[in-house]
Amino acid sequence: MRAYIPAYDLRVPGSLSEALALIGREPGVWQPFAGGTDLMVLLEAGKLPHKKFLSLTKLADFRGIECTADAVLLGALTTYTEIQAHPILQAEFPLLCTAARETGSIATQNRGTLGGNVVNASPAADSPPALLVYDADVELVSERGLRWLPYHGFHTGYKKMQIAPNELLRAIRLPRRAQQWKQYYRKVGTRKAQAISKVCFAGAARMENGTVRDIRVALGSVAPIVLRAVKTEAAIRGNRITPDNIAAAKGVLAREIAPIDDIRSTARYRLRVAQNLLQEFLMLLSR
Amino acid sequence: MEEKYFGHSVERKEGRGKVTGRAQYVDDLAFPDMIHGVTVRSSIARGRILGIRYGEGIPWNEFAIVTAKDIPGTNEISLILHDQPCLASEFINHPEEPVVLLAHPDKYLLEEARRAVHIDIEPLPAVFTIEDSLAKRTIIWGEDNVLKAYHVDKGDVDGAWATADVIVEGEYRTGAQEQLYIENQGMIAVANPADGVTVWGSLQCPYYVHKALVPIFGLPAEKIRVIQAETGGGFGGKEEYPSMIAAHAALLAWKSGKRVKIVYDRAEDMVATTKRHPSRTRHRTGVTRDGKLVAMDIDLVIDGGAYATLSAVVLSRATIHSAGPYVCPNVRIRSQAVATNAPPHGAFRGFGAPQSIFAVERHLDQVARAVNLAPEELRRRNFLHRDQTTATGQIIHEDVNFDGLLDRAFKESDYHAKRERFAKENPGATVKRGIGFSTFMHGAGFTGSGEVYLASVVELEATAEGCVRVLAASTEIGQGANTIFSQIAADALGISYDRIEVAQPDTGAVPNSGPTVASRTSMVVGNLVEKAALDLKKTLVESGLLCDACTEDEFVRACKRYIETRGPLRTRSQYEPPPGLHWDDTTYSGDAYGTYAWAVYVAEVAVDTLTYEARVTDFIAVQEIGKVIHPVLAAGQIEGGVAQAIGMALYENVAWREGRMANGQMTNYIMPTAADIPPIRVFFEEQPYPFGPHGAKGIGELPMDGPAPSILNAIENATGVCLREIPATPEVLMEAMAGKAGALV
Amino acid sequence: MSETVAKINIACIVNGARQRVQAYPMARLLDILREEMHLTGTKEGCGEGECGACAVLLNGAIVNSCLVPAIEADGSEIRTIEGVASGDQLSAVQSAFLECGGAQCGICTPGMVIAAMALLARHPHPGDAEIREGLAGNLCRCTGYQKIFASVVRACKTSGEKLAGTR
The missing domain is CATH 3.30.365.10 (Aldehyde oxidase/xanthine dehydrogenase, molybdopterin binding domain)
Structure with missing residues (x-):
C-alpha cells in the first residue's frame, strides 16, 4: 500500500439529500466513490491525489434496474453482475451484457458499477461503447434538481465530462428500440479474461433490403475518450455493404480515431484492429 | 524394496495447511x-x-x-x-x-x-540493449561489458561448411520474463x-x-x-x-x-527483482540435401543486467542446451553474458535453456523447409541416440528413444490428420489453425562439476516415538519436495508415510543439501534421502533391534530401544557422483549432466487474422523423466511449466523504459488466466535412471523449454509467418503479417 | 506530512463471529482482516484486484478484499478461508483441492477455494467454460490451472458442500 491511508476520508451518506448537501456545500471537495474498483487500484499505487470521497453505496435511489415500455433505467450503482443477470438487458441490450461480462473478474463485476465506469471516464472502459451505441442518456442530480443529457457528448476530453462538481450521476437510460438492430461487440485485450482493452468496438445497425438505414459505431481505447465514430457512421449510412464501401469506411475510421502507443499496445495495432473490427461488423450486416 | 508410496499420489504433506489458510507465509508472521x-x-x-x-x-x-x-x-x-x-x-x-x-x-x-x-x-551514460553492450562504446562493467563467455568446439566447423549442401542462417530473440x-x-x-x-x-x-x-x-x-x-x-x-x-x-x-x-x-x-535473461541467438547450420546436420555454428548472447549475479551459470546451461538433442559432428558455440543497466536478470525455471532451445527448435523448422523435408523428418534423421555424443562431447550411456516419443506425441495430438485438415480449411478462414512441435532435452542437476562442488548432505533422525525426520535445506516451494522426500523415506524404511516428517529448513538445524534449483531436488537430494533412510534401517538391523522384514510396530519399538540404550539415531548421506562422469571446465567439454530428461511437445494454435491474437487450443507434453515418483505432482509440474511457457511465448512482455520495467503491475504485465490455458495433456514414458531414487530423474524445469518453439512453429504452420522472437504478442504478429501481406493501409 | 482523519468503528460478522475494530475509513478490508482480526489466510498478491488471492465472500458475493474500503464493510457479513472448514472437517472444495493437486505453493489457494465456492453456488454443475470463467479472476502461477479445474469437477461430484450464504 503506497498511499498514506490516514489522509483519506470516505463518507457514506445515508440519503441523497445528505449527499447532495455535502457536495453542494463543498463542491469539488468530495468526489464520488461508486464501487471503487478503479479508485482503490490508484490508491494502492499511491496515485490517488484526491483525498476526500463520498461513497454512494447507501443511496437507494441509485440502485436497481427499472423497465418501462420505451426505456430501461439503470441506477448508477447497478453492478456488472446485475446487468448480466437482467433478462430484458440480455434480450435487448446484449452488447452491454457482454461488456459487463468482459469487465474484470467476477469479483470485480460484483463491486464495479455502471455509473462508476462512466464517471471514472477511462477511455479504455468497456461498457461506454455499448452505451453510445444504444443512444443512452444520463441523469444528473444536484440540490437544484435533475437534468438529462445525452451520453454522446458527455465526455469532452481526457477525463473531462459535463458534470458539475455539485452533481452526481444518478441513472443511465437506454431507449428500447434496439431489438430490430443487428448488434456487434468485441473487446480485444491480449488475454481472454481480466484484461484492459486495447481496442473495444461496439456497433449496431438497422438494415432495410440490404441497405444500412441507420447505424451506430463506438470505440474504446483509440482516442482520449470513448468515441462515437459519427463520421464513419455517416460514410456507411444509406449505403449497401460492398467491398468498396467497406474500404471507404475503414479509411474514414482511420482519420476519425487517434490511437496512441503506450505500455499496453501500439497505435499501429489499435488502428489496424479497429479497422478490422469495423470490417467484421459490416460483414455481419451483409449477412 | 516395496514401493508402497513411490509411484502413488499420496496426500501432499503440507496440503491441509494450504487449503485451510493455516499455512504461515512470511507476511503472515507477526x-x-x-x-x-x-x-x-x-x-x-x-x-x-x-x-x-x-x-x-x-x-x-x-x-x-x-x-x-x-x-x-x-x-x-x-x-x-x-x-x-x-x-x-x-x-x-x-x-x-x-x-x-x-x-x-x-x-x-x-x-x-x-x-x-x-x-x-x-x-x-547507460547501456540498455545487448547490441549497445556488445558495441562497447560505453563500458559499464569490467573492461568490456562481458560478464562471462564460453567456447564449445566439437569437430571442425569451418572445414565442414564445404560438405553442406545448404546453409541456413537465422537470428532468434527472447524477452525478459517475470517469475x-x-x-x-x-x-x-x-x-x-x-x-x-x-x-x-x-x-x-x-x-x-x-x-x-x-x-x-x-x-x-x-x-x-x-x-x-x-x-x-x-x-x-x-x-x-x-x-x-x-x-x-x-x-x-x-x-x-x-x-x-x-x-x-x-x-x-x-x-x-530479477527476471529471465533476454537473449539473442544466431544460428548458422550446414545440412546435406538428405537432411543430415553437418555443422552448427551458434552465437548466443544473454543480457545479464547490471551485475554478474548468476549470469555465468545461466549462460552455461543456455550454452549446453543450444545445439539441441541432435547429433552433429561439427559444433561451435560462442556464448556471452553481457552487462546492461537494468536490474540484474536472474534465475527463472529453465535457467537459460528455454532461451537457447527456443532458438534451435525454431531454426530447425527453417532448416527442414530449406531441404524440403517435413520438420519431424529432419529431426528423425539427426536425433541423438545411445552411444552418440552431444555438443560438449558427452557420450550418452542411456537408451534415448526420441522416435518413440515423437510417435506418441503425434498419435496423442493427431498431428498428421490435423496438419492435413488445417491446410485444407485455412485458406479463406478468418481464424487460422496450426500445429507445431519441438523435440528437446533438459539436463538434470547442476551443470558440469557443480554437484561435486556442492557435495550435498542429508540427514535423517528417528524419534523415540518411531517417527523419522528428514533434515535437508531443500525447500518446499509448491513443487512437492516434502511429499516426495516422505514417500522415498517411507518406502526405504518400510514404514507409513505419516511417520515421516520433513524438518523446516533452518540453517541452524539442517545440513546443506544444496539449493532448490536445477531440477535436482527429487533426483539428487531424493537419492540422498533414500541412502540415509536405508542407512538408518541398516543401523537398527545391525544393532540387533530389528530384523530386515519388520512390521511398523517393530520399527517403532526398535527406534525407542535404540534411542534409550544408545542415544540419538541419526544418519547422514553425502552426494557421490555416478561413476565415470567427467567434465572439463577449461575446454567446456565432457559430461555436462549426469542425465537428461527427453521430451516432445506439440502445440495447436488458432490465430485470429482480425486481431492477430494467437491462442493455444490444445497441448500435448510427452516426456521421459525416469520413474515417476508422484503422478499428480509430476503432472502438476509439467502443466504449470507449460502454462508459464505459454505466457513466455505469447503474453508476457516486459515494457522497458531506460532499463526500468514500465508495466510492473499485474494489470499490465499479462500472465495467462484460467480462460487462456488450453487443456494440457501430459504423458510420461518411464525408463529408470540407475542413479536417481527408484530410477527418477529431474523434472521441474523441463516443461519450460518446449512450449515456446512449439507454439511459434504452430503459428508458422497456421499463417505462413515466420516469427523469430518471443513474446509473440498480437502487436508483433500484426507487424509480421503486415510485412507478409504488404504495408498497412 | 499530510493531514489525517479519525479512525472509525467498523462492526461486521466474520465467519459467524461478531467483530468490532477501529480503522481509517479508506483502509483496505484485506488489512483489517489480516492485521486487526489476525485472519491471515486471506492473502495479498497484487493489491490491485487482479490476482484474486485476497478474495472473500462479502454478503455472499465474491469480492477482492484489497479493493473494499473498511467503511463499506461496516455492517456486512464476511466469510474468509478460515470459515470454510468445520473444525477439522474440510469442505468438499478443500478436500477436492487436496486430492486432485489443486494446491501447489498454496498462496492462491484460499482465494481459489473461495472462487470455486462462489462458482458452485452459481452453477452447481459447471461446464468447462463456466469453470474457466468462474476462476479467471484468480491467478495461479504453479498449476497451469488443470488440477484446479479437476478439483472443481471433483468437488461437484462429492458435494456435501453447504452453499448457503453464497451467491
Whole structure:
C-alpha cells in the first residue's frame, strides 16, 4: 500500500439529500466513490491525489434496474453482475451484457458499477461503447434538481465530462428500440479474461433490403475518450455493404480515431484492429 | 524394496495447511516488537550519487535509517563474484537499485517517509540493449561489458561448411520474463552483536542467504541463521534475490534493535527483482540435401543486467542446451553474458535453456523447409541416440528413444490428420489453425562439476516415538519436495508415510543439501534421502533391534530401544557422483549432466487474422523423466511449466523504459488466466535412471523449454509467418503479417 | 506530512463471529482482516484486484478484499478461508483441492477455494467454460490451472458442500 491511508476520508451518506448537501456545500471537495474498483487500484499505487470521497453505496435511489415500455433505467450503482443477470438487458441490450461480462473478474463485476465506469471516464472502459451505441442518456442530480443529457457528448476530453462538481450521476437510460438492430461487440485485450482493452468496438445497425438505414459505431481505447465514430457512421449510412464501401469506411475510421502507443499496445495495432473490427461488423450486416 | 508410496499420489504433506489458510507465509508472521522496513531506490539507470536528502515533515528521529556506511562488514551480496553492493554508496548501476533503508512501526507513515527521501544522482551514460553492450562504446562493467563467455568446439566447423549442401542462417530473440510467483518477496530479521542474525523468509535456498549474510555482518557462520517460511512460489525468482532482502531486513534490525519485516508489494517486486535473461541467438547450420546436420555454428548472447549475479551459470546451461538433442559432428558455440543497466536478470525455471532451445527448435523448422523435408523428418534423421555424443562431447550411456516419443506425441495430438485438415480449411478462414512441435532435452542437476562442488548432505533422525525426520535445506516451494522426500523415506524404511516428517529448513538445524534449483531436488537430494533412510534401517538391523522384514510396530519399538540404550539415531548421506562422469571446465567439454530428461511437445494454435491474437487450443507434453515418483505432482509440474511457457511465448512482455520495467503491475504485465490455458495433456514414458531414487530423474524445469518453439512453429504452420522472437504478442504478429501481406493501409 | 482523519468503528460478522475494530475509513478490508482480526489466510498478491488471492465472500458475493474500503464493510457479513472448514472437517472444495493437486505453493489457494465456492453456488454443475470463467479472476502461477479445474469437477461430484450464504 503506497498511499498514506490516514489522509483519506470516505463518507457514506445515508440519503441523497445528505449527499447532495455535502457536495453542494463543498463542491469539488468530495468526489464520488461508486464501487471503487478503479479508485482503490490508484490508491494502492499511491496515485490517488484526491483525498476526500463520498461513497454512494447507501443511496437507494441509485440502485436497481427499472423497465418501462420505451426505456430501461439503470441506477448508477447497478453492478456488472446485475446487468448480466437482467433478462430484458440480455434480450435487448446484449452488447452491454457482454461488456459487463468482459469487465474484470467476477469479483470485480460484483463491486464495479455502471455509473462508476462512466464517471471514472477511462477511455479504455468497456461498457461506454455499448452505451453510445444504444443512444443512452444520463441523469444528473444536484440540490437544484435533475437534468438529462445525452451520453454522446458527455465526455469532452481526457477525463473531462459535463458534470458539475455539485452533481452526481444518478441513472443511465437506454431507449428500447434496439431489438430490430443487428448488434456487434468485441473487446480485444491480449488475454481472454481480466484484461484492459486495447481496442473495444461496439456497433449496431438497422438494415432495410440490404441497405444500412441507420447505424451506430463506438470505440474504446483509440482516442482520449470513448468515441462515437459519427463520421464513419455517416460514410456507411444509406449505403449497401460492398467491398468498396467497406474500404471507404475503414479509411474514414482511420482519420476519425487517434490511437496512441503506450505500455499496453501500439497505435499501429489499435488502428489496424479497429479497422478490422469495423470490417467484421459490416460483414455481419451483409449477412 | 516395496514401493508402497513411490509411484502413488499420496496426500501432499503440507496440503491441509494450504487449503485451510493455516499455512504461515512470511507476511503472515507477526511478533509483538516487530517494525516494518522499506527500501529507497535509485530513480535512474546509471550515475554517481551526489547526496541523500531527507524531506520536511517526517519525524525522522523515529525512524531507523540505514545506508551503506551502516554495514558492519563488507558491502556486497556474495554469490559468484563480488560486484554487487548490498546498498549502493557511490555509483548507481541500474534503476531501482537499493540505496537507503527505513524502518518504523507505522506502515503508512513509512510510505510517506519513503517518498520524502531524495537521492541526488548525476547521470552517466547507460547501456540498455545487448547490441549497445556488445558495441562497447560505453563500458559499464569490467573492461568490456562481458560478464562471462564460453567456447564449445566439437569437430571442425569451418572445414565442414564445404560438405553442406545448404546453409541456413537465422537470428532468434527472447524477452525478459517475470517469475510472478503470487507471494511477493519478504523477510523478517532479528540482528544484534550478541545473538547474531536470524532471518525468516520466502526463499528457495537457505544456504545462499546464509553465505551472503556472513560477510555483510562480518560474523562467524554459526552466528547466522536462515529459516524458510512457507513459500508461495519461487520459479528461480527466490533463488538469489532473497539474499538482498534478507540483508536489508537484517541491517535495519541491527540498527534499530527491533525485529524488522520487509515485504515487497507487487509493484516493487516486479520492477526491482530479477527476471529471465533476454537473449539473442544466431544460428548458422550446414545440412546435406538428405537432411543430415553437418555443422552448427551458434552465437548466443544473454543480457545479464547490471551485475554478474548468476549470469555465468545461466549462460552455461543456455550454452549446453543450444545445439539441441541432435547429433552433429561439427559444433561451435560462442556464448556471452553481457552487462546492461537494468536490474540484474536472474534465475527463472529453465535457467537459460528455454532461451537457447527456443532458438534451435525454431531454426530447425527453417532448416527442414530449406531441404524440403517435413520438420519431424529432419529431426528423425539427426536425433541423438545411445552411444552418440552431444555438443560438449558427452557420450550418452542411456537408451534415448526420441522416435518413440515423437510417435506418441503425434498419435496423442493427431498431428498428421490435423496438419492435413488445417491446410485444407485455412485458406479463406478468418481464424487460422496450426500445429507445431519441438523435440528437446533438459539436463538434470547442476551443470558440469557443480554437484561435486556442492557435495550435498542429508540427514535423517528417528524419534523415540518411531517417527523419522528428514533434515535437508531443500525447500518446499509448491513443487512437492516434502511429499516426495516422505514417500522415498517411507518406502526405504518400510514404514507409513505419516511417520515421516520433513524438518523446516533452518540453517541452524539442517545440513546443506544444496539449493532448490536445477531440477535436482527429487533426483539428487531424493537419492540422498533414500541412502540415509536405508542407512538408518541398516543401523537398527545391525544393532540387533530389528530384523530386515519388520512390521511398523517393530520399527517403532526398535527406534525407542535404540534411542534409550544408545542415544540419538541419526544418519547422514553425502552426494557421490555416478561413476565415470567427467567434465572439463577449461575446454567446456565432457559430461555436462549426469542425465537428461527427453521430451516432445506439440502445440495447436488458432490465430485470429482480425486481431492477430494467437491462442493455444490444445497441448500435448510427452516426456521421459525416469520413474515417476508422484503422478499428480509430476503432472502438476509439467502443466504449470507449460502454462508459464505459454505466457513466455505469447503474453508476457516486459515494457522497458531506460532499463526500468514500465508495466510492473499485474494489470499490465499479462500472465495467462484460467480462460487462456488450453487443456494440457501430459504423458510420461518411464525408463529408470540407475542413479536417481527408484530410477527418477529431474523434472521441474523441463516443461519450460518446449512450449515456446512449439507454439511459434504452430503459428508458422497456421499463417505462413515466420516469427523469430518471443513474446509473440498480437502487436508483433500484426507487424509480421503486415510485412507478409504488404504495408498497412 | 499530510493531514489525517479519525479512525472509525467498523462492526461486521466474520465467519459467524461478531467483530468490532477501529480503522481509517479508506483502509483496505484485506488489512483489517489480516492485521486487526489476525485472519491471515486471506492473502495479498497484487493489491490491485487482479490476482484474486485476497478474495472473500462479502454478503455472499465474491469480492477482492484489497479493493473494499473498511467503511463499506461496516455492517456486512464476511466469510474468509478460515470459515470454510468445520473444525477439522474440510469442505468438499478443500478436500477436492487436496486430492486432485489443486494446491501447489498454496498462496492462491484460499482465494481459489473461495472462487470455486462462489462458482458452485452459481452453477452447481459447471461446464468447462463456466469453470474457466468462474476462476479467471484468480491467478495461479504453479498449476497451469488443470488440477484446479479437476478439483472443481471433483468437488461437484462429492458435494456435501453447504452453499448457503453464497451467491
